[in-house]
Amino acid sequence: MTLKQHCGDDDVLLTQVQAMLVEDRNQEESLEHDLVAFAQSFVEGERERSPFQQMEQIGPYRLVRLLGEGGMGFVYLAERVDIGGLVAIKFLRDAWVSPERRRRFAREQKTLAQLKHPAIAQIYDANALQDGTPWFVMEYVDGIPLTKYWEDRKGTVQECLELFRTVCEVVLYAHRRAIIHRDIKPSNVLVTSGGTVKLLDFGIAKQLAEDPLSAEVTLTVLHPMTPQYAAPEQQTGAEVGVFTDVYALGLLLYEMLAGELPFDKDDFARESPRRLPIEQTTKRLSGLLNRGEWADLNVLCLTAIRFEPEFRYASAEAMIRDVDAFLQKRPLAARAVNSIYRIRKFAARRRVEIVYAAIAILVFIALSSYFAIHLRQARDAAIAEAARTERIQQFTSNLFRGNESSVGPAEDLRVKPLLDRGREEASSLNSDPDMQADMKETLGEIYRKLGDQGHAEELLTASLAWRESRAKDLPRKYVQNLIELAGLRTDEAKLDDAERLARKAVDVSRSIPVRPEDKARPIAANALMVLGTVLEAKGSYPEAAKALTDALRLRQQSTAADADTALNMRELANVHFYQGHYTEADALNQQVLEMHRAFYGMKHPEVAEDLNNLGAVQLELGNLKQAEANYQQCVAIAEAWYGLENPKVAEDLTSLARVLIREKRYQDAKLPLNRALMIQERTHGHDHPAVASALNELATMELQEETYVAAERHFSEALGIWRVIYGESHQFIGVGLSNLGSVYMSEKDYPKAEAMYRQALQVFIKTVHEGHLNTGIAHLKLGRAMLRQKRYADAEAESLQGYATLNALVLPSNGFLKAAKTDLVEIYMGLNRREDANRFRSN
Structure with missing residues (x-):
């Protein structure tokens, strides 16, 4: 008789028995081990709490001290001895006792690897000891628990909720990737001295997509948890979900506000949590709350910690919406709304x-x-x-928003005649110069998006001339015009003029009074964003990051992210990319891609640009297949939207050719590269960064095909353009010098190559930093030039420096990293240091 027949129609019983069988299958019999050794291990475990405390070093990591321990393992503070930096190493405790413990430990590593968020401690490395005990290396967070941080600070309730909202956003990020944390508590939410929140310990996290009979969570199996912060369904072994983390978030907020939990320590029923104690909570906050605000705070906390999951907030996102509603004095969704309550909220707001x-x-x-x-x-x-003005402006503004089914993409023949007619009509509006300026500004920006810089220049310059005469009366329009002309100047690579216009826009925007409906000050944020974009193009990355971060901070005062917020985040991601901060750049670009897909759908040019940026990160990390897939997608979207001859399409074609060259598919790369070069020269003329970029890739391909004369000519041509645009203090100058050095290396002119690499290295150190990917590659190339001259001792120092930099940044499959190992083996053989050579050979 089958198990189904034994259980009859009792589905609950059937599920419980299946779960117990799975758990039994997953467990090793402890009694199969030597009983004396088994007992002794637990006795010694009590006497010597950490079995790893006698160890001094594991691989490149030197153990410093024990940070903490739990049911699953021990966590040590460690220092990476080769390249420096503090990390945290987690060891599995009693790894031999149960295969389920090892599976759960491995699952924690995979979970952390999926989560790329600035507020989640990142995983760096993983391995096992000789006895099979697994361990992994993660980001070390020097912070204090969330509740202790807030207790020491004693700010306003608004500041408390803003800090708590940050925690909710991190949890929501995990939920959107189908991961439930299941152990959210103060000690797992740390805040650094700078106020940065970090979510830790995904040791018992659950993937929502897991099979309930093969995963660690079933209806009948209990798991490690912290009882004080565990939801009722965790206490009883019932099914968990995102509502489980919502419960823990509610407890966190309650404890931040009141300094205690809403029930007694041993009360595991938790069906009737206490309301917030007014007197005690008031002592922990600065500022007073009225009666209605106290009521809303109670609703916010108690809704999250309802005993029944179906009566809690449905998600972390729903809880965030009510936090925002409280901060903006709007009605809470969780509160029963009547007319008096709604009117009172509206009046307060x-x-x-x-x-x-x-x-x-x-x-x-x-x-x-x-x-x-x-x-x-x-x-x-x-x-x-x-009404006429609004119709004309709205229609023209919406041409490129992707929301009007009646308006086709750029190659549609309706678009160009429409814009030309609009330009003619704007020229005839001399009787209303203000409206004429509006029309010219709007049309100029659209011509800019089409890549028609001549008409864009004509219209935006004419509009600005009128706006300058009315700057005092219409300062917002004046600033917007400055912003758009600064963007055009950046497209034209006229960066000094672009910076002048952008700084003027910032200065004027600061003097504009703030309107009640503009809490986020969008015009000031846009001015800072265009300044950051110009500074990024000029290679002034720290200044660019500050301007873009300040702009984003202004935008975050608004209720919801919009298209400008997404663009702001993208530009900040670009700055991180050029600084070599690939993890941060990738995380921001992923968020922007999700936002743009939500705003515009899957086939919008903004989505294409996001895919291009994500492909660039993968290319730098050595993940060529993923980079190529991203570039193929963005070329298809851009061509469908803009047509075949647009400079945006050319940028994507250059990126696609770049990865094809890295894959040694030179014939496949030639057609897109030649198309890109032709489009960019026709659009911008010769002296433009986009032209230099295409020439640089053409020369790279020629170098690989051993046509050295052509490669040297095109590398020199690209370097000349960069010098015209940027001067000598830009990392692209280092790129050009390094590439010329590679030509001389191929021609076996090693002293000349060494001189070029030394110049390139100095440019990189000056314009980016010592730990940047380009700086590391320059060290490797300089080391190889010395190696070819048999100057082994000199070559060793440069090659080791380059290897250490790349080993911290790229995947093991990266070609430069492999070349570094090969060079170091040859260097050590030349120095008769076979043991060192074998170390890199084995790696």
């Missing part, structure tokens, strides 16, 4: 507007009768003209 509205109504009533007859005709004419 719009007190000033209500007073002004009341005054305006009274004035209007008093004067409307007197002026009605005299103003009716003028009013009707103004309304008709305003």
Whole structure:
């Protein structure tokens, strides 16, 4: 008789028995081991709490001290001896006792590897001891528990909720990747001295996609947890979900506010949590709350920690929405809303507007009768003209938003004639110069997106001339015009003029009064963003990062992220990329891609640019197949949107050719590369960064095909363009010098190659930093030039420096990293140091 037949119609019983069988199969019999050794291991475990404390070093990591321990393992502070830096190493405790413990430990590593977020401690390395005990290396976070941090700070309730919201966002990030943490508590949420939140310990995290009979969580099996912060369903062994983490978040918020949990320590039923104690909570906060705010705080906390999961917030995102509602004095979704409650919230949020509205109504009533007859005709004419203006501007502005089914992409023949007619109509509006300036500005920006820089220049310059004469009356429009012209100047590689316009936009925006509806100050944020973009193009990365971060901070005061926020995050990701911070760049670009897909769908040019940026990160890390897949997608989207001859398409073609060259598929690379070069020269002329980029890739291909004369000519041509645009203090100058050195290496002119590499190395150290990928590659190339001259001792220092830099940044499959190992083996053989040579040969 089958198990199904034994259980009959009792599905719960069937599930429980299946789970128990799976758990039994997963466990080794402890009694199969030597009983004396088994007992002795536990006795000694009590006497000597860490079995690893006698170890001094594991691989390149020197153990410093024990940070903590738990049911699953021990965590040590360690220092990486070869390249420096502190890390945390986690060892599995009693790894031989159960294969399930080892599986859970391995699952924690895989979970951390999936999560790329600045507020989640990252995993760096993993291995096992000689006895089979697994361990992994992760980011060391020097912080204190969230509740202790808040207790020491004693800020306002608004500051408390903003800090808590950051934690919710991190949890939501994990949930969107189908991962439930299941052990959220103060000691697993650390805050650094700079106020940065870090979520730790995914040791008992659960993948939502797991099979309930093969995964670690079933209806009948209990698992490690912290009882005080475990949800009721964890206590009883019931099924868990995102609502389980919501429960723990509610406890965190309650403890931050009240300094205690909402139930007694031994009360595991938890069906009736206490309301927030007003007197005790008030002592922990600065500032006063009114009666309605206290009620909302209680609803916020107690909804999250309801005993029944179905009555809690459905997700961390739902809880974030109510946190935002509280901060903005809007009604909470979790609170039963009646008319009085809604009106009171609206009045608190719009007190000033209500007073002004009341005054305006009274004035209007008093004067409307007197002026009605005299103003009716003028009013009707103004309304008709305003409606006409709005129709024209809205239609032209929406051409490239991807939201109008009636408007085709750039290659559609309807677009160009439409813009040309709009330009002619704008020129005829001399009787209304303000409206004419609006039209020219709007059309100029669209011509810029089409890559028609000539018409964009004409229209934006004419619009700005009028705006300058009205700057005091219409400062917002003046700043917006400055921003758009600065963007055009950046496209044209006229970077000094672009910076001048951007800084002027920032200065003027700071003097504009803040309107009640503009809490995020979007015009000031846009001015800072364009300044950051210009500084990024000039290679001033620290200044660019500050401007972009300041802009993003202004935007985050708004209720929700918008398209400008996504663009701001993208530019910040670009700065991280050029600084060699690939993990940060990848995380930001992934977020931007998700936002743009939500805004525009899958086939919008903004999505294409995000895919290009993600491909660039994968290319630098050596993941060529993923990079190529990204570039193929973005070329297809850009060509479908803009047509075949647009400079945006050319940028994507250059990127695609770059990865094809790295894959040694030279014939495949030639067609897109030649197309890109032709489009960019026709659009921008010769002296432009996009032209230099295409020439640089062409020369790289020629170098690989051993046509050295052509390679040297094109590398020199690209370097000359970069010098015209950037001067001598830009990392692209280092790229050009390094590439010329590679030509001389191929021609076996090693002294000349060495001189070029030394110049390139100095440029990289000056413009980026010593730990940057390009700097590491320059060290490797310089070392190889010395190696070819049999100067083994000199070559060793440079090659080791380059190897250490690349080993910390790229995948083991990276070609430069493999070449570094090969060179070091040859260097040590030349120095008769066979043991050192064998070390790199075995790696």
